[in-house]
Amino acid sequence: MRRVFGFLQAYFNGFFDLIKDDFGTNEINHNNFNSAINWVGNKTILEAEIEELEEEKEEEGEEGSPNENVFLYSNCDAYAGEFQMSKRNGWGVYLKYTGQKFEGLWKDNVRNGFGMQTIGNSIKFVGQFKNNECDGQGIIFHQSGLMYSSNWSKGELVNRKLLFENWKDELLELFPENSKEEVNEKSAQVTSNNIVDDSNGILRKKIKDELENLQNKSNFRPYNLEEKSEVTAKSVNNVNFTENIIGEEGRIQTISSKINNYNAIKTLSNEIESKTLSFYNTDNSAECCLSWNMYQVAYFVKCIGLSKYVKNFILNEIDGCTLPYIGFEELKEMGITEITHIKYIRMSLSLLLKLRLKCIRKQTFTPQKLIDDEYLKSFEIPANELNLKCRIGEGGYGKVYKAIWTTRGITVAVKAFRRRDKHALAREFYSELTIISRIRHPNVTLFLGVVMSPLYCLVTELVPNGSLFDLLHTKNSYLTSTQLLKISRDICCGMAYLHENGVLHCDLKSSNILLSGNFNVKIGDFGLSTLMESPLETRKMLGCIGTHHWMAPEILRGEGFTKYADVYSFGIILWEMITKKIPHEDLNINHIVASVGYGHKELIIPENIPSTIKTVIKKTWSRNVRNRPNFKQLTNIFDQLYQSSILDIEENLLAFFGQ
Numbered sequence: 007m008r009r010v011f012g013f014l015q016a017y018f019n020g021f022f023d024l025i026k027d028d029f030g031t032n033e034i035n036h037n038n039f040n041s042a043i044n045w046v047g048n049k050t051i052l053e054a055e056i057e058e059l060e061e062e063k064e065e066e067g068e069e070g071s072p073n074e075n076v077f078l079y080s081n082c083d084a085y086a087g088e089f090q091m092s093k094r095n096g097w098g099v100y101l102k103y104t105g106q107k108f109e110g111l112w113k114d115n116v117r118n119g120f121g122m123q124t125i126g127n128s129i130k131f132v133g134q135f136k137n138n139e140c141d142g143q144g145i146i147f148h149q150s151g152l153m154y155s156s157n158w159s160k161g162e163l164v165n166r167k168l169l170f171e172n173w174k175d176e177l178l179e180l181f182p183e184n185s186k187e188e189v190n191e192k193s194a195q196v197t198s199n200n201i202v203d204d205s206n207g208i209l210r211k212k213i214k215d216e217l218e219n220l221q222n223k224s225n226f227r228p229y230n231l232e233e234k235s236e237v238t239a240k241s242v243n244n245v246n247f248t249e250n251i252i253g254e255e256g257r258i259q260t261i262s263s264k265i266n267n268y269n270a271i272k273t274l275s276n277e278i279e280s281k282t283l284s285f286y287n288t289d290n291s292a293e294c295c296l297s298w299n300m301y302q303v304a305y306f307v308k309c310i311g312l313s314k315y316v317k318n319f320i321l322n323e324i325d326g327c328t329l330p331y332i333g334f335e336e337l338k339e340m341g342i343t344e345i346t347h348i349k350y351i352r353m354s355l356s357l358l359l360k361l362r363l364k365c366i367r368k369q370t371f372t373p374q375k376l377i378d379d380e381y382l383k384s385f386e387i388p389a390n391e392l393n394l395k396c397r398i399g400e401g402g403y404g405k406v407y408k409a410i411w412t413t414r415g416i417t418v419a420v421k422a423f424r425r426r427d428k429h430a431l432a433r434e435f436y437s438e439l440t441i442i443s444r445i446r447h448p449n450v451t452l453f454l455g456v457v458m459s460p461l462y463c464l465v466t467e468l469v470p471n472g473s474l475f476d477l478l479h480t481k482n483s484y485l486t487s488t489q490l491l492k493i494s495r496d497i498c499c500g501m502a503y504l505h506e507n508g509v510l511h512c513d514l515k516s517s518n519i520l521l522s523g524n525f526n527v528k529i530g531d532f533g534l535s536t537l538m539e540s541p542l543e544t545r546k547m548l549g550c551i552g553t554h555h556w557m558a559p560e561i562l563r564g565e566g567f568t569k570y571a572d573v574y575s576f577g578i579i580l581w582e583m584i585t586k587k588i589p590h591e592d593l594n595i596n597h598i599v600a601s602v603g604y605g606h607k608e609l610i611i612p613e614n615i616p617s618t619i620k621t622v623i624k625k626t627w628s629r630n631v632r633n634r635p636n637f638k639q640l641t642n643i644f645d646q647l648y649q650s651s652i653l654d655i656e657e658n659l660l661a662f663f664g665q
Contacts (some may be wrong), residue, residue: 016277032252066522075089075606078596083134085100086603087100093115099113110353121133141160142157146337147358150291151362152290154166155169169290174301185308282441291365292361303324311349328356333352384459393409393410395409404421406419407422421463422565445509449499450504469530472521475519501576505636512567512572514579515553555590559574563603569637570634599615
């Protein structure tokens with residue numbers, strides 16, 4: 007064993023020299039290093055790093071939000087947020103069992119202030135609330151990408167219009183003209199917080215001149231009045247839009263109130279989808295938000311009810327292309343210091359960017375593009391060449407069959423997508439196809455071809471031994487330490503390859519880890535995966551996607567997806583292999599979102615496991631995503647642990663036979 011530990015010590019000394027800056031460590035005395043894989047002995051280097059890291063103060067926001075008060079109700083509702091005087095007071099998130107969600111300010115258990123209301127899957131409202139009802143300004147976001155500025159009174163929609171209809175006049179109204187004497191007396195001085203002091207007249211003139219220049223250069227499509235829909239022309243007074251959306255916990259709505267409420271909610275949705283959108287100014291869609299000029303961004307801020315910060319955005323020249331990079335610190339530097347306003351702005355921008363990505367994906371993947379794609383045709387397999395044998399899996403996407411590819415004489419897996427809306431089907435099919443057709447790695451399922459008719463099907467290699475989930479929870483098998491280390495290494499190796507090629511898996515879980523002979527890993531199911539568009543892109547605003555039990559806290563909160571969210575999911579799989587338990591098995595989806603996403607609840611790590619493994623799990627679950635290791639680092643760690651495990655077995659055999 008002495009030579010084993012000597013080898014490991016030399017490796018880890020060099021390895022931690024390379025990564026110590028990534029883990030935020032100080033200089034370490036490697037002479038005191040005893041064992042990298044001790045089961046109960048001294049602290050490992052990684053454990054020391056964990057302790058040092060935990061002493062550091064976590065940053066607020068997406069890189070490590072503070073723990074929230076969490077309340078899980080028996081009717082499957084959940085609340086996470088500030089709680090004072092035994093009531094919801096301050097910023098909080100309420101999740102209804104019906105799928106509705108409110109995030110924003112509360113006062114004495116009712117919505118009061120700024121917030122976002124989710125209404126079904128098609129509409130979201132971001133704006134002002136009072137006495138539990140929409141009251142004031144806000145923006146209506148529709149799943150089609152269209153946005154409406156709106157005004158409300160006691161829960162009733164007073165008026166609405168497309169977001170940028172007459173927007174320039176409304177923006178200028180925020181800057182009243184000063185008298186000539188006032189302009190002479192006041193200079194356009196910018197404070198340290200980047201706010202202009204009482205120079206509305208001067209700023210108004212500057213904005214008006216620039217807006218006139220923009221009008222001359224505008225790419226706006228004029229409205230076609232002959233084709234204009236009745237949507238914006240008809241009266242919308244007294245539309246009770248959000249009645250009884252969020253009630254007190256435990257209160258059961260009557261069937262009639264649910265039906266009436268649903269019909270009211272769908273009014274706007276049906277109007278939009280039933281009319282042609284060809285006359286709309288494209289800037290009214292979230293799809294074009296990155297091309298907004300700084301005045302359009304400022305107007306967006308005005309429409310969500312924060313007119314007081316319009317100057318901040320204009321003077322800092324925040325245009326559309328900078329929106330993905332606006333974070334907590336950037337808003338503070340712009341002079342926005344109130345925490346609830348920062349949360350509200352970031353939440354609004356996050357929703358805008360997620361809707362943009364959804365619009366782009368809708369247009370990118372269409373049935374006609376599938377038919378016309380020459381690259382895709384080179385992979386097409388005629389349906390009559392596949393002889394289906396039996397069903398081996400099923401999910402929301404469709405069913406998976408074992409089949410014989412008769413012309414090749416090989417056994418394959420055929421993933422058949424369900425018959426439904428052809429556009430949604432094309433998006434799901436093409437999205438997974440663009441990922442799986444471009445990757446080749448021993449630890450990733452091998453793509454073989456596609457079937458285009460009568461169903462959309464993906465054909466891949468058949469991995470004979472099923473999934474890791476089945477092995478752990480259905481077959482009730484136990485993994486040896488060597489098998490566990492090998493599976494962990496293979497997962498990390500395959501994921502490192504995917505990340506190096508710009509692929510985020512987005513649904514890494516034990517049921518998507520397939521096992522072939524000798525416990526060789528094949529990572530599968532890329533239905534939710536996404537490609538990073540450039541090496542400079544670090545996150546995708548995808549919303550809450552994946553399987554909640556394995557999902558990272560920041561994804562449960564709906565923040566941007568990064569490669570470190572996949573790392574967190576791997577840590578859950580590692581815990582699952584050790585404990586043979588399904589993560590958060592006792593919680594429903596709302597309770598997982600509240601307790602893990604906002605309350606930062608962690609699974610209990612067994613005490614009697616190797617300290618190095620325990621430390622790796624803790625690292626992958628780090629609240630600050632930047633402190634999580636990457637898959638290349640994890641591959642190196644598990645490869646060395648696996649190799650040392652094999653050497654241990656060899657030495658034990660030699661000792662047994664007296665050699």
